[in-house]
Amino acid sequence: MSTAHVLLGLLAGGPRHGYDLKRAHDERLPRAKPLAFGQVYATLGRLERDGYVTESGQDRDGGPDRTSYELTEDGRQHLDTWLSAVEPPAPYVTSEIFSKVVVALLAADAERARDYLVAQRSAHMSRMRELTTAKSTPGASIGDVLAADYAIGHLEADLNWLQTTLTRVAAFSKEVTN
Amino acid sequence: MSALLSGTSIVRNYGATPALRGVDLTVDEGEIVAVTGPSGCGKSTLLHCLAGILRPDAGTVTYREQNIGLWSEAARSRLRRTEFGVLFQFGQLVPELTAVENVALPLLLAGSGRREARGVAAEWLDRLGVADLAEQRPGTMSGGQQQRCATARALVTQPRVLFADEPTGALDVLTGEQVLGEIVRVAREHGTAVVLVTHASSVAAYADREIVLRDGVLDPTGLGLGVAR
Ligand SMILES: Nc1ncnc2c1ncn2[C@@H]1O[C@H](COP(=O)(O)OP(=O)(O)OP(=O)(O)O)[C@@H](O)[C@H]1O
Ligand SMILES: [Mg+2]
Numbered sequence: 001m002s003t004a005h006v007l008l009g010l011l012a013g014g015p016r017h018g019y020d021l022k023r024a025h026d027e028r029l030p031r032a033k034p035l036a037f038g039q040v041y042a043t044l045g046r047l048e049r050d051g052y053v054t055e056s057g058q059d060r061d062g063g064p065d066r067t068s069y070e071l072t073e074d075g076r077q078h079l080d081t082w083l084s085a086v087e088p089p090a091p092y093v094t095s096e097i098f099s100k101v102v103v104a105l106l107a108a109d110a111e112r113a114r115d116y117l118v119a120q121r122s123a124h125m126s127r128m129r130e131l132t133t134a135k136s137t138p139g140a141s142i143g144d145v146l147a148a149d150y151a152i153g154h155l156e157a158d159l160n161w162l163q164t165t166l167t168r169v170a171a172f173s174k175e176v177t178n
Numbered sequence: 179m180s181a182l183l184s185g186t187s188i189v190r191n192y193g194a195t196p197a198l199r200g201v202d203l204t205v206d207e208g209e210i211v212a213v214t215g216p217s218g219c220g221k222s223t224l225l226h227c228l229a230g231i232l233r234p235d236a237g238t239v240t241y242r243e244q245n246i247g248l249w250s251e252a253a254r255s256r257l258r259r260t261e262f263g264v265l266f267q268f269g270q271l272v273p274e275l276t277a278v279e280n281v282a283l284p285l286l287l288a289g290s291g292r293r294e295a296r297g298v299a300a301e302w303l304d305r306l307g308v309a310d311l312a313e314q315r316p317g318t319m320s321g322g323q324q325q326r327c328a329t330a331r332a333l334v335t336q337p338r339v340l341f342a343d344e345p346t347g348a349l350d351v352l353t354g355e356q357v358l359g360e361i362v363r364v365a366r367e368h369g370t371a372v373v374l375v376t377h378a379s380s381v382a383a384y385a386d387r388e389i390v391l392r393d394g395v396l397d398p399t400g401l402g403l404g405v406a407r
Contacts, residue, residue, distance in 0.1 A: 124379075125379065125382070125383065125388065128379060128380065128383040129383045129385075131383075132380075132383040132384055136359055136362070136384075152380055152383070153380075155379075156378070156379050156380045159379040160379075
């Protein structure tokens with residue numbers, strides 16, 4: 001995930017300072033990992049070095065760093081290119097869940113894989129319940145609903161895979177033991 | 179507290195085909211329970227047995243501490259009209275009746291006056307967001323609109339238990355979500371228990387609890403009875 005591009009997107013609406021960017025990020029992407037301040041300033045530093053943002057002023061009231069930044073023309077171009085670029089659809093199968101099942105079958109046996117799958121399914125289901133409740137709560141923001149939809153869609157795909165894998169593993173182990 | 183509804187060792191065969199091979203479950207007052215499992219595992223059969231539509235070959239179905247299997251067909255049919263609501267995937271509205279007449283039907287059967295029944299039916303159509311379809315017949319409605327009307331009809335008597343078999347299976351994601359959202363909201367408001375049969379884990383996630391059936395028996399782990407222990 002590209003924090004830099006999200007910051008560029010937030011700056012597209014006008015200049016903001018670092019603290020403001022962090023708040024806006026966490027509010028607009030409610031289920032993303034909250035940004036650390038250090039990360040905001042480091043990212044702004046890199047964006048400035050690359051010519052995508054520039055300092056646009058200092059708040060006078062002293063206190064913490066109140067430097068505000070604005071998007072440059074290059075920054076606007078860069079954001080536009082990113083927005084138009086299609087992401088490669090899942091080029092690699094990388095998932096801890098997938099690896100764990102394969103390794104369980106390699107290092108142990110079908111029963112070990114099954115125990116893991118059962119526990120994982122139950123954890124996935126309770127997370128899905130939480131998200132479903134969150135997005136059905138009256139007053140949920142569009143960010144909350146979109147984030148929950150996204151997470152639920154992925155959990156559902158995982159759950160379908162867990163279910164199918166269990167059935168395949170069962171059929172396979174029967175074949176082997178017979 | 180004893181369960182509102184419970185099934186004990188329910189067995190049901192269709193000729194030589196065993197559909198349920200000894201199923202136990204309980205549903206508490208106001209609880210939403212999802213029943214999931216692969217195609218043909220017996221979900222619909224279980225729902226029909228619990229709703230008193232099918233009689234189990236063995237085992238008992240208890241509603242409010244009464245064994246409804248011992249009741250006459252007439253008594254069970256009265257129970258279904260008054261205390262239970264039933265919602266299927268599609269095709270349960272009477273084609274000759276308008277939406278409001280369809281929704282009023284259970285009230286009329288329960289003895290309400292015509293005017294009152296229509297009034298209450300109109301309120302329920304409104305609650306499900308289809309008040310403007312009141313005078314239309316099912317044939318001129320979309321699947322999602324029909325399902326909203328069917329939901330209004332299933333809930334109009336304010337049943338203690340709603341039995342729903344793939345209620346959103348034929349709807350797109352957003353329409354399904356709205357219909358489910360309404361079912362859950364109304365159930366929570368009125369303390370209605372819901373038995374929700376579904377294939378989709380995203381639908382099961384609306385429930386408080388999930389029961390997984392596999393080959394006519396409960397799978398306590400939710401997965402994989404198939405692996406030899
Ligand atoms: N009317 C019937 N006559 C004969 N067999 C039936 C009948 N209804 C169901 N069965 C059989 O009983 C078993 C359980 O069927 P049931 O309809 O309860 O499954 P289900 O879990 O609801 O499946 P699905 O998810 O496909 O709706 C299946 O083997 C099915 O073939
Ligand atoms: Mg069925």
